[in-house]
Amino acid sequence: MAYLPILGLAVLALLTGQSSAKYEYQTKYLDVPLDHFSYVNESVTFKLRYLTNDTYNPDGSGPILFYTGNEGDIELFAQNTGFMWELAPKLKASLVFAEHRFYGKTLPFGNASYESPRHLGYLTSEQALADFAYLLAQINPSNRTVRARPVVAFGGSYGGMLAAWFRMKYPHMVAGAIAASAPIRQFDTDCGVFNQILTSVFSVAYTKECSLNIGRSWDVLKNYSSSADGLKTLNEKFKFCSNLTKAEDVTGTFFDYLIDVYGNLAMINYPYNSSFLAPVPAYPVREFCGRLAQNYTGLELLTKLQEALSIYYNYNGQAKCLNINSSYDSSMGDLGWGFQSCTEMVMPMCAEGGSRDMFPKQPWDEKKFSDDCFKKFGVRPRPIAPAYIYGGQYLEGASNIVFSNGLLDPWSGGGVLRSGNSNIKIVLIPEGAHHIDLRAADDNDPGSVRAARQIHVQNIQLWLKQYRKVKKTF
Amino acid sequence: MAYLPILGLAVLALLTGQSSAKYEYQTKYLDVPLDHFSYVNESVTFKLRYLTNDTYNPDGSGPILFYTGNEGDIELFAQNTGFMWELAPKLKASLVFAEHRFYGKTLPFGNASYESPRHLGYLTSEQALADFAYLLAQINPSNRTVRARPVVAFGGSYGGMLAAWFRMKYPHMVAGAIAASAPIRQFDTDCGVFNQILTSVFSVAYTKECSLNIGRSWDVLKNYSSSADGLKTLNEKFKFCSNLTKAEDVTGTFFDYLIDVYGNLAMINYPYNSSFLAPVPAYPVREFCGRLAQNYTGLELLTKLQEALSIYYNYNGQAKCLNINSSYDSSMGDLGWGFQSCTEMVMPMCAEGGSRDMFPKQPWDEKKFSDDCFKKFGVRPRPIAPAYIYGGQYLEGASNIVFSNGLLDPWSGGGVLRSGNSNIKIVLIPEGAHHIDLRAADDNDPGSVRAARQIHVQNIQLWLKQYRKVKKTF
DSSP: OOOOOHHHHHHHHHHTTSOOOOOOEEEEEEEEEESSOOTTTTTTTTEEEEEEEEETTTSSSOEEEEEEEOOOHHHHHHHHHHHHHHHHHTTEEEEEEOOOBBBBTTTTTGGGGSSOHHHTTOHHHHHHHHHHHHHHHHHHOSSSOOOOOOOEEETTTTTHHHHHHHHHOOTTTEEEEEEEEETTTTTTTTHHHHHHHHHHHHHHSSHHHHHHHHHHHHHHHHHHHHHHHHHHHHHHHHHEEEEESSSIIIIIHHHHHHHHHHHHHHTTOOOOOEEESSOOSSSSHHHHHHHSSOOOOOOHHHHHHHHHHHHHHHHHHHHHHHHHOOOOOOOHHHHHHHHHHHHTOOOOOOOOTTTTTTOBBOOHHHHHHHHHHHHHHHHOOOOOHHHHHOOOOOOTTTTTTTEEETTTTTGGGGOOOOOOSSSSSEEEEOOOOGGGGOOOOOTTTTHHHHHHHHHHHHHHHHHHOOOOOHHOOO | OOOOOGGGGHHHHHHHHOOOOOOOOOOEEEESSSSSSSTTTTOEEEEEEEEEOOOOOTTTTTTTEEEEOOOOHHHHHHHTHHHHHHHHHHTTTTEEEEOOTTBBBOOOTGGTTSSSHHTTTOHHHHHHHHHHHHHHHSSOOOOOOSOOOEEEEETTTHHHHHHHHHHOTTTTTTTTTESSSTTTTTTTTTTHHHHHHHHHHOOOOOOOOOHHHHHHHHHHHHHHHHHHHHHHHHHHHOBBBBBBOOOHHHIIIIIIHHHHHHHHHTTTSSSOOSSSSSSOOHHHHHHHHHTSSOOOOHHHHHHHHHHHHHHOOOSSOOOSOOOOSSSSSHHHHHHHHHHHHTTTTOOOOOBBHHHOOSSBBOOHHHHHHHHHHHHHSOOOTTTTTOOOOOOOOOOOTOOOOEEEEETTTTGGGSOOOOOOOOTTTEEETTTOTTTTSSSSOOOOOOHHHHHHHHHHHHHHHHHHHHHOOOOOOO
C-alpha cells in the first residue's frame, strides 16, 4: 500500500482552489539560469513565470509582497491567497507571485521536463529559492546608491517552507516571511504524528465515535473483500464507478482513497463552503462525523461510512458514482511532488493503528520507499538533505519569520510550534485548518484566524520599519 | 595584458606557506555528493579530504574549530593558521580543516577534474559550502536528544569569504565565523580600489618616492623594449633566465610579473621573515622601498628596481637569474581559481594610472574578460551571482561573524569595514597585511594584531556561551 499522504501537500495545492478567478494580474516571464550552483551547462536558461499587480503602488516605491510559489500552478496560489490581496492596498504594496520551477507553465524543458532525472533532477527547493532570488535581483535591484524596495515573502504549506527558507538563506532579498502551515520539521518528527493529529481532528469534530468507527471500518471492509459475496455487497453499497473485483481493490485502492479523503477533509476543514473539485460544506469534518456519531459495526458501519463520504464526493448530489482512483483531479503537480519526495523532501509517514490512530498499521519502510523511488524516477532519496541544507530543530540563526499553524491541521505536527528565538514568531490557531490565515477574510472566520492575520500585519510593519532604518554597511 | 591580480587569492594560498610542517593531524576522507542542489547525477559522490586533531579535546565534548578550506591544498592552510592551533588547547577544542573541492587532493574526477566544464562546472563556492555542511552533519550530528558540539568557522582570504558565507547560509551548522581578510564586497566595489591601496602601501612603507619610481618605471621599460639595443640593456640589467626578445616580452610578461610581485609583497608584508618560494625578510615592502627611496629616472631607475626586486626573488643570494614566468610556483590551485573567477567569483579590477595609482592604465573590460573566459574554460561569467546568492552591501540578516581586515592589505578595499548590525563585528588592523591575525603569534606582531586576536577570542567565547544557552525549539 502506498497510501501515506506523502503527496498531501500537492493535493492541497489543488484542493484549496476556489471556483473562479477573483484577482487580476499581469503575467510575465523571465529567463533564469537552469542551474544556479554549478556551471556544467552555464548558458542554459528557462522561462520562469511570475504574476504581478502594481495597482496599489502606482509610484513604484512601496514594499513588494512576494509569494514563493509551491508545487502547482501559480495562478491557483494567486487566487487563493486573499490575505496578500487584502494587505496590498493597506501597505501601498506591489504583488508578485513567482511560480516554482517544473510546475504550472514554468517547465524548463517544456513537455520533456518530466522525462528523466537528466531534466527532472533540476527540480529542487534550493534551485527554486535561487530562482526567486534571481527574479528579485532583476525586478527589484539594489545598487550602491539606491536600495531595493523591501520585500515580504508569503507562502502556505510547502510554499510556507519556501518562504521561511527564503528568509533564512537569502535575508538580503527579503525583510521577513510569513510561513503558514509550513512543516519544515516533518523530515525528522515522529512518523506517526500526522496520523495522530488527523485522528484527533476526527475525534473532536462531533463525537469520539467518528474516529472509532473509522478505526473499525478497515477490518469490516477487509472481511467483505475476501469473498465474492462480500465484494458484491461493497459494490452495491458504495456505488463505485468501476466495480471492485478482488480483495486488493479494497485493501489497496479503496483504502488509499479513504486515507487521502480523511487527510484532505482535515486540511480543508474551513468554516465556510468551499468548492473546487466538488462542493464541500463549511466544517466538512464535522459534517462527515455527524453521520458517524454513534457506535456502528458491520454492514451498518459501511452504510454510515458511505453516507459520510458523500459529504466529500457528492455534497451537491450530482455524482452518479464514487470514483476512487483519485481523491482529486490529477495534474503534473503531484508527479513533481512525487519526485521531490523521492529526493530531498523525504517526510517519513507511518500509522500505528490500535489506540494511537484510526488507521491500519503501516510502518515507515525506508528501504522500500527508496526502492519505489528508484523504480519510478531513477533516483534514490537523500533523507539527510533537509537537515544539513536547512537545519531543523535549532533556528537561532534565523530572524523575521512568522510560523503560523492551525492546530486542527495534521501538518502542524511538522510545524514550528515553539521558538527560543525572539526574532522568530509563533502563531497558533487552535481553530485553524491548513494555512487558513493566508486565505481571504470571511465572515465565518473564527477569532483565532482574525487574530493571526492581525499579528502578521504587526510583524510585517515591524520588518518594514526595521528595513527603512538599516544603513548600508559598504 | 591580462596582468590584473585576479588570481591574487590563489597566489596567496601558495605564498603564505612556511618552510616546514609544524602541526600534526590525521588525514581522513568522506564520500560527499557531487551535486548537493540537483539530482541529475544523484548517486555520484567523491572523496573530500579533511584533517583532524583531537589532542586537546580528549573527551569529545568540546567545540570544533573548523577551517573552511580555500583554493589550495588544505595542508597549507592547516600549517599556516597557527591561531587555531594556539586556541584549541585554551578552549579544549577539536580541530578540523576541510579541503575545498577541486583543490589539493580533493579532486572529484581525479586527474580529469580540470578537463571540461562537464567536470569543472561543479567547482563553485555554493557546492563547497554544502560539502562543509555535509561533512559536519556526518562528523558532528545533531539529533532529537543530543545536540551537536558547537562549531566555529575560520578562514582567510577566499577561505574567509567562505567562513562568513557558511555562517550566513548554514547558521544551524556553525555558531560563528572569524572571516579574516575576506573581500566579500570585491564584486561590486570600485574596480580601482585594489591598486589604489596597493599604491598607498608602497607610498608609506619608506618614502613616497617608492611608488613614484614604480609609476615612472613602466614608460622607461617600454622605451627600452622598443629597440634591440634597449632589450639588450634590459637583459643585462635584470638577468632574466630567458632573454627577452621582443617588446611584448617586456610590456606583457615582465609587466605581469612586476604587478604580481607588488601585490604579493603587500599581502605578505609580515613583521617577520617568511620563506616558502624564496626567503623574504620581515616587512618586505619596506625593504623593497628602501632601495627605491629617492627620485630615480632612466637607467638608474632600472638599476634600483632590479636591486629592489632581488628582495623578492633573491633575498638569500642564491638565485642565478630572474624567472618572470611566474611570481610563485604554479600548481593546479591557480587554474581552479581562474575558473571560479570566470564563473561566479568575478572581481572587476582596473588601474587608472596617473595620480590615482602606480600602474599602467588598464580599464576593466567585461566583454573581453568574458571572451577570454569562454576561450579558456568554455564558460562565461555570471557577474550577478555573488549579489543574488550571497548579498553584499546589506548584512542585517547575518549574525556572529567577525570581519577582520589589515588596512595595509590591498584586498581590504573589498572587505567589510563597517557594520550597521551589532551582531556583525568589525576588526581593523592598521598595521596588518593579508589575514595576519590567523597566523601563529610571533614576537614581532604589532599591537593591533595581538589586539585583533584577543577580540576574536572574546567573540568566540560569547558565541559558545550563546550556543549552550539555546534550547531546541522542536
